[in-house]
Amino acid sequence: MADLAVRLGGIxxxxxxxxxxxxxxxxxxxxxxxxAAGAGGVITKSIGSESRRGYPNPTVETYDRWGLLNAMGLPxxxxxxxxxxxxxxxxxxxxxIGSVFGSDAGEFAxxxxxxxxxxxxxxxxxxSCPHAEGYGTEVGSDPADVxxxxxxxxxxxxxxxxxxxxxxxxxxxxxxxxxxxGGAAAVSAINTLRGLAIDIRLRRPVxxxxxxxLSGAAIKPVGxxxxxxxxxxxxxxxxxVGGISSAEDVLEYVMAGARAVEIGxxxxxxxxxxxxxxxxxxxxxxxxxxxxxxxxxxxxxxPARGRPAGAPAGNGPxxx
Ligand SMILES: Cc1cc2nc3c(=O)[nH]c(=O)nc-3n(C[C@H](O)[C@H](O)[C@H](O)COP(=O)(O)O)c2cc1C
Numbered sequence: 001m002a003d004l005a006v007r008l009g010g011i012x013x014x015x016x017x018x019x020x021x022x023x024x025x026x027x028x029x030x031x032x033x034x035x036a037a038g039a040g041g042v043i044t045k046s047i048g049s050e051s052r053r054g055y056p057n058p059t060v061e062t063y064d065r066w067g068l069l070n071a072m073g074l075p076x077x078x079x080x081x082x083x084x085x086x087x088x089x090x091x092x093x094x095x096x097i098g099s100v101f102g103s104d105a106g107e108f109a110x111x112x113x114x115x116x117x118x119x120x121x122x123x124x125x126x127x128s129c130p131h132a133e134g135y136g137t138e139v140g141s142d143p144a145d146v147x148x149x150x151x152x153x154x155x156x157x158x159x160x161x162x163x164x165x166x167x168x169x170x171x172x173x174x175x176x177x178x179x180x181x182g183g184a185a186a187v188s189a190i191n192t193l194r195g196l197a198i199d200i201r202l203r204r205p206v207x208x209x210x211x212x213x214l215s216g217a218a219i220k221p222v223g224x225x226x227x228x229x230x231x232x233x234x235x236x237x238x239x240x241v242g243g244i245s246s247a248e249d250v251l252e253y254v255m256a257g258a259r260a261v262e263i264g265x266x267x268x269x270x271x272x273x274x275x276x277x278x279x280x281x282x283x284x285x286x287x288x289x290x291x292x293x294x295x296x297x298x299x300x301x302x303p304a305r306g307r308p309a310g311a312p313a314g315n316g317p318x319x320x
Pocket of ligand 1: 021022046070072126129164191213214216240243244263266
């Protein structure tokens, strides 16, 4: 059976399948449940300085099986309350990555310093939520801001720092390069795509907040294109996120350049069993494709990095 273990910016993972931030990660027990179901690691929901209730309902609109539109508004209990959930997850053996969101470099650094004391193996910076005023995309769209925030965090904590990049920009690879300059150990891409749904009978947006973020199968091609471009631009490992619900999806991301992936919306549609199912299928698919280790498949769809002899040339994504 192919070896699924990977190292990610110094972090050893038993497999590359991470629970994405914000889905199923409210409590220590739910994080531990994802771990028990076979995830290689679990990422907490994004935690801020103070507790936030988030936006009023409705906060989620579901599109059959191809997508979710959400505007939760980053609900969380705040950095002083949440560590007990991390402790509960770790007590059940989980490898936990802490996600934080802030409004500027100083706030990110304070949050990262605090969460680094909880036993997490890495810190992911939410520089990319598309619907929270003053946070996420609003502080993560300018490369200079991204570099400043990441540098402030990496000079404050010794743990690996993962910068989560927004797709709501013309140059996601430029943001990833800025994160790398700031000292990020890895970058993850993508967060949700800004989106909107209208209730034509009520003549108003479906979500109470109006604008939301689209996730799920619909965004997979966008996530793949971002990972592809980022892989060509940076040296640090890339974590692929967006619309993954099968081993084939994982392999697409891996061949585009991802060393690990995050899975979110598929948990909502298929349940937490997705992790075990995908891990099993992934080993089988790697065997069929002749890869002894998942790491050997990273980036192999890029022309210079191992497309099999005789495979048709020029079928990779191109830049217009
Ligand atoms: C309901 C919901 C809540 C989310 N909350 C967060 C969050 O707190 N922090 C974050 O970085 N990303 C958050 N995300 C984005 C996901 O982590 C992920 O980047 C995105 O959904 C794309 O992956 P997917 O298609 O597998 O869901 C959230 C997504 C959803 C659907």
